[in-house]
Amino acid sequence: MRIYDLAMTHLLDADDFFIHRIQAGCAETGLNFFLVEPLWVGGFLENLRAGTLGCRVLLNMHSDHHRPEDVYHRLVGLAAERGTRVIDPPDLALAAFDKARLHPRLIEAGIHVPPTVIVSREQAGHFKLSPAQASMLGSPFVIKPNMGYGRRGVVLDATSEADVWRSVVAWDNSHYLLQRKIVPRDFSGRPAYFRVYHVFGEVLVCWWNCFTDEYRRLAPGDVEDSTLETLRKMVLRVAALTGMNFFSSEIAVDESNNFVVIDYVNDQCHMLTQSANPRIGVPDEVVAGIASILVAAAKRLASA
Secondary structure, three states, X not given: OEEEEEEEEOOOOXXXXXXXXXXXXXXXXXXXXXXXXXXXXXXXXXXXXXXXXEEEXXXXXXXXXXXXOOHHHHHHHHHHHOOOEEEOOHHHHHHHHOHHHHHHHHHHOOOOOOOEEEXXXXXXXXXXXXXXXXXXXXXXXXXXXXXXXXXXXXXEEEOOHHHHHHHHXXXXXXXXXXXXXXXXXXXXXEEOEEEEEEEXXXXXXXXXXXXXXXXXXXXXXXXXXXXXXXXXXXXXXXXXXXXXXXXXXXXXXXXXXXXXXXXXXEOOOOEOEOOOOOOOXXXXXXXXXHHHHHHHHHHHHHHO
16 A cells, blocks of 8 residues: 655646745655646546555545535545544535635624625525615625635625625635625835735745735835734634634735734635746745645655
8 A cells, every 4th residue: 555645736827936846845854745747647646546555644625515526525534534644624624615604703703794685595585775874884885795715706896785696606615704895004105905814823924015915025114013913813713713724814904903804715826926926926034834734744744
């Protein structure tokens, strides 16, 4: 039986930089590594099912939570059933990925999120906002599918409950979140909007421009230490609530200086580097740092 210390599902939204960093880190720390590319995923799954192959740790960078038939989804589920340490376990990842399920838990935990009305798919054709709900949401407001990602099905300019159908047509899900549109304040010419990564208890923060998708590393003195500490504490609270080890959150600071978690938990993080795509890529140093932390975590998990 062939056993890999670390296997990783292939990234769709990345260049080779992250993969090479993971490979190099494994070589340096004595872990044997397998990249489960689309060409190999069927065979990998069948050998895992037959018991002729196994892996101690699986880093899931590509599976569709909303598609049970997806081959990577099936691979991750089977690996977890066979005792592989999955980053992150599919039951935890699915619960955190579902915005409609996570939203009330965040509120209960005292984590500041946008004012929201949750509508089921069945309600979408006849739901009417009450005057109080309409006032709470304002106009325009945002609509998101509960299992969406990559802005699929997101409506940024909704003005009534009729706009729910725009989201349904684009991304058919079980629930939809109608949310007040949070406008970030200005921090020295930049929107106060951040992509905050949580990687096994370590926190990395980037500027993320919600209008252009552009990332920037935080330079010393860009923001006050208290702002960084607030961002760090917020994402650590989300991690503690969900049990997730590797994810990112989007956090904005509004005109009233409230820190608001806009996009709660993004697992299978976008790892396209800035050197490969300067317009939407993540700073290379951040990607390298994340890869290093993940390899160190895999080393601990594989030997546990």
